[in-house]
Amino acid sequence: MERGKIVAIVDDFLVNEFEVDGDEISNDAHFKKTLGLDSLDYIDLVVVIESNFGVKLGEADFKEIITFEDFYSTIESKIAEKNA
Template sequence: MEKEKIITIANDFLVNEFEVDRDDIANDANFKTTLGLDSLDYIDMVVVIESNFGVKLGEADFKKVITFEDFYNTIEQKITEKA
Protein backbone atom coordinates (compact mmCIF):
# COMPACT_ATOMS: atom_id res chain seq x y z
CA MET A 1 0.00 0.00 0.00
CA GLU A 2 1.33 3.42 -0.93
CA LYS A 3 2.22 5.74 1.92
CA GLU A 4 -0.13 8.48 0.65
CA LYS A 5 -3.04 6.03 0.88
CA ILE A 6 -1.98 5.05 4.42
CA ILE A 7 -1.91 8.73 5.41
CA THR A 8 -5.34 9.40 3.88
CA ILE A 9 -6.98 6.40 5.55
CA ALA A 10 -5.29 7.08 8.90
CA ASN A 11 -6.22 10.77 8.90
CA ASP A 12 -9.81 9.94 7.98
CA PHE A 13 -10.27 7.56 10.90
CA LEU A 14 -8.47 9.91 13.30
CA VAL A 15 -10.94 12.64 12.37
CA ASN A 16 -14.03 10.43 12.26
CA GLU A 17 -13.39 7.96 15.08
CA PHE A 18 -11.26 10.00 17.48
CA GLU A 19 -12.65 13.49 16.77
CA VAL A 20 -9.28 15.02 15.94
CA ASP A 21 -9.40 18.35 14.12
CA ARG A 22 -7.93 17.71 10.66
CA ASP A 23 -6.07 21.03 10.92
CA ASP A 24 -4.16 19.69 13.95
CA ILE A 25 -2.77 16.73 12.00
CA ALA A 26 0.71 17.48 10.69
CA ASN A 27 3.61 15.14 9.97
CA ASP A 28 5.82 16.75 12.61
CA ALA A 29 3.09 17.33 15.24
CA ASN A 30 3.31 15.36 18.48
CA PHE A 31 1.00 12.39 18.04
CA LYS A 32 0.11 11.76 21.69
CA THR A 33 -0.30 15.44 22.64
CA THR A 34 -2.42 16.24 19.59
CA LEU A 35 -4.74 13.27 20.09
CA GLY A 36 -4.93 13.37 23.88
CA LEU A 37 -5.87 9.69 24.00
CA ASP A 38 -6.25 7.65 27.16
CA SER A 39 -5.41 3.95 27.48
CA LEU A 40 -8.88 2.87 26.36
CA ASP A 41 -8.59 5.05 23.27
CA TYR A 42 -5.39 3.23 22.35
CA ILE A 43 -7.24 -0.08 22.51
CA ASP A 44 -9.87 1.37 20.17
CA MET A 45 -7.10 2.63 17.89
CA VAL A 46 -5.55 -0.85 17.68
CA VAL A 47 -8.93 -2.21 16.57
CA VAL A 48 -9.45 0.56 14.00
CA ILE A 49 -5.93 0.13 12.60
CA GLU A 50 -6.43 -3.62 12.31
CA SER A 51 -9.78 -3.22 10.54
CA ASN A 52 -8.40 -0.61 8.11
CA PHE A 53 -4.94 -2.04 7.41
CA GLY A 54 -5.05 -5.68 8.52
CA VAL A 55 -2.12 -5.23 10.92
CA LYS A 56 -1.86 -4.95 14.68
CA LEU A 57 0.14 -2.32 16.54
CA GLY A 58 1.20 -3.21 20.04
CA GLU A 59 2.33 -1.19 23.03
CA ALA A 60 5.97 -1.34 21.89
CA ASP A 61 4.97 0.08 18.51
CA PHE A 62 3.14 3.03 20.08
CA LYS A 63 6.12 3.77 22.35
CA LYS A 64 8.17 4.52 19.21
CA VAL A 65 5.54 6.90 17.84
CA ILE A 66 6.36 10.52 18.60
CA THR A 67 5.00 12.33 15.53
CA PHE A 68 2.28 11.60 13.00
CA GLU A 69 5.05 10.76 10.53
CA ASP A 70 6.24 8.06 12.97
CA PHE A 71 2.66 6.76 13.15
CA TYR A 72 2.35 6.48 9.37
CA ASN A 73 5.81 4.90 9.08
CA THR A 74 4.96 2.32 11.76
CA ILE A 75 1.79 1.30 9.93
CA GLU A 76 3.69 1.16 6.62
CA GLN A 77 6.40 -1.00 8.22
CA LYS A 78 3.83 -3.41 9.68
CA ILE A 79 2.10 -3.74 6.31
CA THR A 80 5.45 -4.41 4.61
CA GLU A 81 6.41 -7.01 7.23
CA LYS A 82 3.09 -8.78 6.76
CA ALA A 83 3.41 -8.92 2.96
Protein backbone atom coordinates in the same frame (compact mmCIF):
# COMPACT_ATOMS: atom_id res chain seq x y z
CA MET B 1 -0.08 0.01 0.06
CA GLU B 2 1.33 3.37 -0.89
CA ARG B 3 2.14 5.95 1.75
CA GLY B 4 -0.40 8.54 0.55
CA LYS B 5 -3.24 6.05 0.91
CA ILE B 6 -2.12 5.10 4.43
CA VAL B 7 -2.02 8.78 5.44
CA ALA B 8 -5.47 9.44 3.94
CA ILE B 9 -7.07 6.46 5.71
CA VAL B 10 -5.41 7.25 9.06
CA ASP B 11 -6.27 10.94 8.95
CA ASP B 12 -9.86 10.13 7.98
CA PHE B 13 -10.48 7.79 10.90
CA LEU B 14 -8.72 10.09 13.37
CA VAL B 15 -10.98 12.97 12.34
CA ASN B 16 -14.19 10.95 12.10
CA GLU B 17 -13.84 8.38 14.87
CA PHE B 18 -11.57 10.14 17.36
CA GLU B 19 -12.84 13.68 16.67
CA VAL B 20 -9.37 15.11 16.09
CA ASP B 21 -9.24 18.50 14.36
CA GLY B 22 -7.80 17.73 10.92
CA ASP B 23 -5.85 21.00 10.99
CA GLU B 24 -3.85 19.69 13.95
CA ILE B 25 -2.64 16.63 12.06
CA SER B 26 0.71 17.09 10.33
CA ASN B 27 3.76 14.92 9.85
CA ASP B 28 5.75 16.70 12.55
CA ALA B 29 2.92 17.22 15.06
CA HIS B 30 3.34 15.41 18.40
CA PHE B 31 1.18 12.29 18.11
CA LYS B 32 0.18 11.73 21.74
CA LYS B 33 -0.29 15.40 22.66
CA THR B 34 -2.40 16.09 19.57
CA LEU B 35 -4.67 13.09 20.08
CA GLY B 36 -4.90 13.27 23.88
CA LEU B 37 -5.93 9.62 24.02
CA ASP B 38 -6.46 7.63 27.20
CA SER B 39 -5.69 3.92 27.54
CA LEU B 40 -9.12 2.85 26.27
CA ASP B 41 -8.73 5.10 23.24
CA TYR B 42 -5.45 3.34 22.41
CA ILE B 43 -7.30 0.01 22.41
CA ASP B 44 -9.88 1.48 20.03
CA LEU B 45 -7.06 2.84 17.87
CA VAL B 46 -5.41 -0.59 17.67
CA VAL B 47 -8.75 -2.14 16.62
CA VAL B 48 -9.31 0.51 13.93
CA ILE B 49 -5.78 0.03 12.57
CA GLU B 50 -6.22 -3.73 12.49
CA SER B 51 -9.57 -3.49 10.70
CA ASN B 52 -8.29 -0.97 8.13
CA PHE B 53 -4.82 -2.39 7.47
CA GLY B 54 -4.81 -5.96 8.76
CA VAL B 55 -1.89 -5.28 11.10
CA LYS B 56 -1.70 -4.96 14.86
CA LEU B 57 0.29 -2.40 16.83
CA GLY B 58 1.51 -3.26 20.30
CA GLU B 59 2.58 -1.26 23.30
CA ALA B 60 6.22 -1.33 22.16
CA ASP B 61 5.22 0.21 18.82
CA PHE B 62 3.49 3.13 20.51
CA LYS B 63 6.55 3.81 22.67
CA GLU B 64 8.51 4.53 19.48
CA ILE B 65 5.86 6.87 18.02
CA ILE B 66 6.53 10.56 18.67
CA THR B 67 5.09 12.29 15.59
CA PHE B 68 2.39 11.47 13.07
CA GLU B 69 5.21 10.71 10.62
CA ASP B 70 6.37 7.99 13.03
CA PHE B 71 2.82 6.65 13.23
CA TYR B 72 2.44 6.46 9.45
CA SER B 73 5.89 4.84 9.12
CA THR B 74 5.07 2.25 11.76
CA ILE B 75 1.88 1.24 9.96
CA GLU B 76 3.70 1.20 6.63
CA SER B 77 6.45 -1.04 8.08
CA LYS B 78 3.92 -3.43 9.62
CA ILE B 79 2.11 -3.74 6.29
CA ALA B 80 5.41 -4.41 4.50
CA GLU B 81 6.33 -7.07 7.07
CA LYS B 82 2.95 -8.73 6.66
CA ASN B 83 3.26 -8.78 2.87
CA ALA B 84 6.88 -9.99 2.83
